[in-house]
Amino acid sequence: MEILQFKLTNVGRFSNIELPLAPTDEKKSKVTVLVGNNGAGKTFLLKSLATSLSWFVARVRSEKGNGSPIQEDDIKNGQNAAAIKISLKHNAYLHRWIIAKTRTGRKNEQSSQLNDATKLAEHFRSELSKDEQTSLPLIVFYPVERVVLDIPLKIRDKHSFQQLDGYDNALNQGVDFRRFFEWFREREDAENETGIPIEAVEKLYKSFINDPKALLGLQEMHALMRDRQLSAVRAAISAFMPGFSNLRVRRKPRLYMSVDKHGESLNVGQLSQGEKSLMALVGDIARRLAMMNPSLENPLHGDGIILIDEVDLHLHPKWQRTLIARLTSTFPNCQFILTTHSPLVISDSKDVLCYLLDDGEISVVDDLYGLDANSVLLQVMDTDIRNVDVDMRLRALLNTIQDGELDKAKDLLAELSKDLPENNIELIKARLLLRKQELRHAQDR
Numbered sequence: 001m002e003i004l005q006f007k008l009t010n011v012g013r014f015s016n017i018e019l020p021l022a023p024t025d026e027k028k029s030k031v032t033v034l035v036g037n038n039g040a041g042k043t044f045l046l047k048s049l050a051t052s053l054s055w056f057v058a059r060v061r062s063e064k065g066n067g068s069p070i071q072e073d074d075i076k077n078g079q080n081a082a083a084i085k086i087s088l089k090h091n092a093y094l095h096r097w098i099i100a101k102t103r104t105g106r107k108n109e110q111s112s113q114l115n116d117a118t119k120l121a122e123h124f125r126s127e128l129s130k131d132e133q134t135s136l137p138l139i140v141f142y143p144v145e146r147v148v149l150d151i152p153l154k155i156r157d158k159h160s161f162q163q164l165d166g167y168d169n170a171l172n173q174g175v176d177f178r179r180f181f182e183w184f185r186e187r188e189d190a191e192n193e194t195g196i197p198i199e200a201v202e203k204l205y206k207s208f209i210n211d212p213k214a215l216l217g218l219q220e221m222h223a224l225m226r227d228r229q230l231s232a233v234r235a236a237i238s239a240f241m242p243g244f245s246n247l248r249v250r251r252k253p254r255l256y257m258s259v260d261k262h263g264e265s266l267n268v269g270q271l272s273q274g275e276k277s278l279m280a281l282v283g284d285i286a287r288r289l290a291m292m293n294p295s296l297e298n299p300l301h302g303d304g305i306i307l308i309d310e311v312d313l314h315l316h317p318k319w320q321r322t323l324i325a326r327l328t329s330t331f332p333n334c335q336f337i338l339t340t341h342s343p344l345v346i347s348d349s350k351d352v353l354c355y356l357l358d359d360g361e362i363s364v365v366d367d368l369y370g371l372d373a374n375s376v377l378l379q380v381m382d383t384d385i386r387n388v389d390v391d392m393r394l395r396a397l398l399n400t401i402q403d404g405e406l407d408k409a410k411d412l413l414a415e416l417s418k419d420l421p422e423n424n425i426e427l428i429k430a431r432l433l434l435r436k437q438e439l440r441h442a443q444d445r
């Protein structure tokens with residue numbers, strides 16, 4: 001399932017905008033990134049998509065389900081009504097729906113039209129009725145407030161986790177380590193207690209019925225004994241966090257979740273903020289995909305739409321740089337709509353559709369691939385790459401050198417040398433340039 005485009009009318013600061021999302025004819029990846037200043041409207045765009053998609057999700061869960069309405073505060077100030085239109089593609093069919101909201105006491109200008117959302121949801125419900133192993137599309141929104149990372153020591157109830165539970169809190173809360181932990185423990189218990197997960201038993205049985213002589217090889221049987229869903233989550237975490245492996249629930253001396261980091265076994269609670277938040281994000285996506293695609297050989301190849309606000313949150317630059325590549329290779333069939341403040345996230349990804357939001361206007365940013373972070377800061381994020389004062393003094397210094405005012409240049413250089421470290425690259429360059437100019441002047445005399 002893929003969002004083709006969406007249109008906002010009088011939502012937040014936007015009067016009327018229409019955004020196609022990747023993949024498009026020009027940008028083949030499934031990733032759209034929104035950048036822009038604080039208050040530019042990035043979160044509003046994601047929130048609007050989540051609001052719109054929530055109606056489809058609610059109606060997959062139950063026939064007459066209701067998604068979230070547009071909040072009255074989110075109608076553009078001074079306007080009577082707001083609307084979000086979305087068009088999506090699923091199996092080559094086009095679906096469009098509108099969710100609208102009019103201020104109380106005002107005349108209704110536009111009403112919601114949700115027929116297509118209902119029909120699309122009905123399609124999945126009837127598939128699910130025919131075959132309980134049917135895959136469902138993942139739809140999830142990770143807002144900035146997603147960093148709820150406490151891992152509970154006790155688990156309250158036993159849950160049963162089915163495909164539909166993959167939509168639990170998917171559009172209103174985001175990462176929930178508690179659920180992750182509960183789910184993980186539940187699957188592990190099943191894996192440990194019965195030895196063989198139920199799907200594996202079924203597969204074994206079927207192969208035996210088809211051909212009684214051809215019992216599965218020992219190795220294949222062993223692979224089947226490992227829970228495919230847990231393996232998928234572990235694989236996703238290792239793909240994002242090299243050096244981390246063997247995520248598991250420990251039961252002694254008390255219940256906790258542990259992971260090996262470069263061979264050392266750690267309580268997940270002991271990890272750094274960045275490590276925890278990446279693990280929670282990736283683990284949550286993988287867990288949901290695993291739940292929603294019970295019959296896929298590799299559940300990480302499940303279909304879905306994933307919205308992440310400030311995807312660089314807490315991440316080290318090294319991880320920021322490779323984030324999009326890892327997302328797209330680990331979850332190849334998911335469409336991503338991301339926001340970021342980090343030049344590193346967008347400078348290292350080919351074929352990503354990047355929108356710059358500025359004062360309610362939106363433009364496409366072209367060809368970021370291969371640009372260094374400074375150029376992205378300068379060209380896209382409209383930010384000085386260094387402190388403004390230092391920048392002015394450096395420029396003045398270079399100008400005086402070029403103009404041959406060497407005594408003045410020496411003074412400026414001496415002043416700057418007091419404030420900047422000895423190995424500052426710009427100072428070193430300026431010194432070399434000054435030296436060259438001095439030599440040239442000496443020859444000319």
Ligand SMILES: Nc1ncnc2c1ncn2[C@@H]1O[C@H](COP(=O)(O)OP(=O)(O)OP(=O)(O)O)[C@@H](O)[C@H]1O
Nearest residue numbers: 012013038039040041042043044073074075076077
């Ligand atoms: N009802 C409204 N009418 C007009 N403008 C609004 C309304 N509600 C919010 N805004 C504007 O939208 C902005 C908030 O947008 P949003 O939260 O999407 O920004 P953002 O790009 O995510 O910023 P940040 O990078 O700080 O998270 C506010 O600064 C305000 O100017």
Ligand SMILES: [Mg+2]
Nearest residue numbers: 042043044309
């Ligand atoms: Mg925001």
